[in-house]
Amino acid sequence: MLWFVGLGVSGPDSIPKEVGKIIQKADLVYLESFTSPIYKEHEEDIKNLVNGNFKIAKRWLVEDGQEILKAAKNSTVILLSYGDPYIATTHIELRTRAKLENIETKTAHSASVITSMIGEVGLQFYKVGRIVTIMSEKKSITTPYKIIFKNLIEGIHSVILLEYNQDENFFLDPKDAILSLLDAEKEQKRNVVNENTFAVVVSRIGLKTQKITSGKFTNLLKTNFGEPPHSIIITGKLHFTESDAISVLTECLDKPLDNSSRIKSxxxxxxxxxxxxxxxxxxxxxxxxxxxxxxxxxxxxxxxxxxxxxxxxxxxxxxxxxxxxxxxxxxxxxxxxxxxxxxxx
Amino acid sequence: MLWFVGLGVSGPDSIPKEVGKIIQKADLVYLESFTSPIYKEHEEDIKNLVNGNFKIAKRWLVEDGQEILKAAKNSTVILLSYGDPYIATTHIELRTRAKLENIETKTAHSASVITSMIGEVGLQFYKVGRIVTIMSEKKSITTPYKIIFKNLIEGIHSVILLEYNQDENFFLDPKDAILSLLDAEKEQKRNVVNENTFAVVVSRIGLKTQKITSGKFTNLLKTNFGEPPHSIIITGKLHFTESDAISVLTECLDKPLDNSSRIKSxxxxxxxxxxxxxxxxxxxxxxxxxxxxxxxxxxxxxxxxxxxxxxxxxxxxxxxxxxxxxxxxxxxxxxxxxxxxxxxx
Missing domain, CATH: 1.20.1270.90 (AF1782-like)
Structure with missing residues (x-):
């Protein structure tokens, strides 16, 4: 039996009672922290929950999968991960393989960073477009730039995830992502972003130190967002309830702006x-x-x-x-x- | 103090221990069931958790908000809802108003039906486009039809929510939604859907009776999906891991097809x-x-x-x-x- 369990966005506090019992009874619990980091303190709390064996799962171990699948054939194994378990495609692949090997799988869904941040910022979920990831590698900026362009033409919001590399403990800084978009603008010249583009930086969502800052690029570039992880949202056309929410629910450096109004197909x-x-x-x-x-x-x-x-x-x-x-x-x-x-x- | 608490997709079993304690201690707990239905059995379980007052919140009560905000000024009030609390824009508006009246707000995020279903079907999250809702009112089909068209041109997936009206206990049947899209095709003629369009019907996500059926429209139209709620996903370009997942993780009536390949801008x-x-x-x-x-x-x-x-x-x-x-x-x-x-x- 192989369980895929999501930890949600607030650490072990967000584990449901029923899921807690399953973790306690499991023979082997893997904690995966390559899709998103798990805080040391949370890791300790989780370890204390486990009565069976506990192991940190590196990316290669989940991608290879053989060890996990072998163990799951004759015992109860849990793969724990941040957010919802299936936001990571590696987990979906592992589940497919388990099914093909006739291993029963079960799932405990949980809050994902994506839905949580959209709500915390006060944006309407059905106005969110395709999600993008910005990487530090400069050439890769063209795709996010184009998707943000398409989203803005439709008047919808762009959720931007930022590169995280567990092995090097590297998080892309939101300021570097903004600079990268401004560089892409210089080259592509579609008038997608400029220093007055309004955006929201969501830091440490779900944790006690959560902070949400909104404002024009020019002011965000002067802001210290503190410890990672961070994400960015570039808003499209704003309903007045969305502008109100951003003004009230976030640390708002500038009046919320409609980034779509000056975008032309x-x-x-x-x-x-x-x-x-x-x-x-x-x-x-x-x-x-x-x-x-x-x-x-x-x-x-x-x-x-x-x-x-x-x-x-x-x-x-x-x-x-x-x-x-x-x-x-x-x-x-x-x-x-x-x-x-x-x-x- | 006003808490917004998400129940996730699996009923009271998915309430975290910490949140359970907050519910027990609260002076007043509202259970909202107009954005998505709460099962009678789950309602009873929740009632049993509550030591303070318990009340079912109708849409008008949350939209009006005065009663809730007044109570939250001097006591601990919880608004409980299905999925993640902020998928519903009424809840975001209420939170904004609470903040403006200097009422402290707190949030317990939870699994949303949207993230859960994308993962259960085995689709990659960053390949999902704008979400649409199909209503029974015939004229309203044009917007979903056009958004699905745009998503398919980009090769991405469309998550389709179906109308739910609590007062009339009405759920739009997935078959009626499919027929409505085929009607729109007859009128708009953009070659977006036809009887061979491949789609996934997700029924009762997160519940023990969850069922996921995939296949061509023509076969889905012959299928009995059982009790609501249901949602539909029209897939775009499929990565082979996505096709594999659909074949293995869902009740697959037809081989997964690339709906985007025949779509032309x-x-x-x-x-x-x-x-x-x-x-x-x-x-x-x-x-x-x-x-x-x-x-x-x-x-x-x-x-x-x-x-x-x-x-x-x-x-x-x-x-x-x-x-x-x-x-x-x-x-x-x-x-x-x-x-x-x-x-x-």
Whole structure:
């Protein structure tokens, strides 16, 4: 029998009574601390609960899994981990393997750091987008940057987990993660983040020393967040109950801001840039075709398609808007080139 | 003092010892069951824990909040709810108001149905997109349909919660939710779902009668899922460890399928449709301009932009691809119209 038991976010205090009994009776208890650190003090408390054997499980031991599975064949084994046990994919894989070897598995779910922090900050859960992890390795920032961009376009919040490496006792500092995002901005230039981006840094969630700080990047970069672990949330469009909650429930350095309002999808950026340019190009070429009915019709068509582009954008049909402005531009440029005039863009 | 206490997903068995003590000592305990139902049996167990006053809290009582806040000013009050307390936005609002009235608040986080079900199904948490709720009211299906579409384009999973109305003891049946999505497909025609869409129905998560069924819509529609509550997950791109987990950990009616592979963004659909059409329109008009250098150049330009459209799409620059094919089409059509030939599309 193999139990997957989540410790929740507040250490052994959050172990349910029933689960406590199971831990006491188990033959072998593994404590896993590579997905998230377990405090020394909590480790001692857990050790004291255990009557059977107790062992710290390193990443390789869980990934390899053979020792754990072998033990679970003839005795009751528990794999204890921080938060909810299945946030870590290694645990899901181990469970699948156990099932395939006909080992019974049971689960004690618990509070995860992700749900806990969203609630503590006061954000609405159904407005949270895809979760990202920022690593210290510089090149890996592009994916989080792009996911945050997509989330902000949709007006939703981005939960950002920060690299943790147990072997080197390394936690990525929230300030380094923010700097990394600002670096990505310099390169990608999609106007996703800047020094006024509003964000929330959640430190030591669930522990007695929990602290939540919110404010603009520029002020967060001046803040000392204390001991790890930390996570970051970049908020999207804020409902007023969310702004109120952030103001009241967190240490709020700046008034909460809507980071989504200044974010523009690539389509919107294109329409805003090209509509005036194509209109101008059209006006310039009109006089050359005053006396030709066919060509006047082509230019009238161009005018209609420019208007269509704006209308489609208002209707949220971004792709049709881009297609229309491209088409209008093609009509105009064909007639410019025919007169030996260069395209405008 | 106002406590927000989560009951987790497995009833009173998942209450931590420390939280149990707080419940025993509290002056007044409210049990909230409008966000998710509490089983009669669990309700009795909780009642037996309480030494102070016990009261069922209806939605209006929590939303109004005055009674709870007044009581919390001079005594210890607990608001107990299913899952994690802050998944419900009403609870976050109440906490904000308590803070503003200088009432101390404390939280006992717990397992939420959302994290629990993702893990039980064996999916990777960071591959989950925005969460949606499907309601029985037919018109409201458009938003979930569009969010599922966006999630599938990104290759990520959609967690679908189903309507629960405590006053009418109404739960939306998973089969009705699936039918509603298929109806939306008929109207919206974005090819998001069809009878072969692979999905997972999670029933009574955390309870002893928990059951997880996975398969194609067509087979799920023939399945009896038993008592509510239920939720649905429509999976996106599946890592092989995820497919393995679904096959092993759930009652799997069909081999897990990648629902994302046949999903095409509007941009891709446009490029696939228009590139051959514009090429054809171009070939048709070429002979009319064989002896004119300026016009030949325009047509050569069109050819280059058609190729650009395909290249941009390969690079993931969807908007540039659409802009390019629109532009090429405009160039070609201008020259068709100039010869009195109708545009091709």
């Amino acid at each position: 690539v389509s919107i950026q294109m329409i805003e840039k090209y509509v005036p340019l194509v209109r101008e190009a059209l006006e310039e070429i009109k006089p050359f075709y005053n006396d030709s009915k066919e060509f006047c019709e082509i230019l009238q068509n161009a005018e209609l398609y420019i208007n269509d582009a704006e209308d489609f954008l208002k209707q949220g049909k971004d792709e049709n808007a881009v297609l229309s402005i491209g088409y209008a531009d093609g009509l105009v440029d064909a007639l410019r080139m025919a007169k030996g005039i260069d395209p405008k863009m | 509007v941009s891709i659909q446009m490029i696939e449709k228009y590139v051959p059409l514009v090429r054809e329109a171009l070939e048709e008009i070429k002979p009319f301009y064989n002896d004119s250098k300026e016009f030949c150049e325009i047509l050569q330009n069109a050819e280059l932009y058609i190729n650009d459209a395909e290249d941009f799409l390969k690079q993931g620059k969807d908007e540039n691809a659409v802009l390019s094919i629109g532009y090429a089409d405009g160039l070609v059509d201008a020259l068709r119209m100039a010869k009195g030939i109708d545009p091709k599309m």
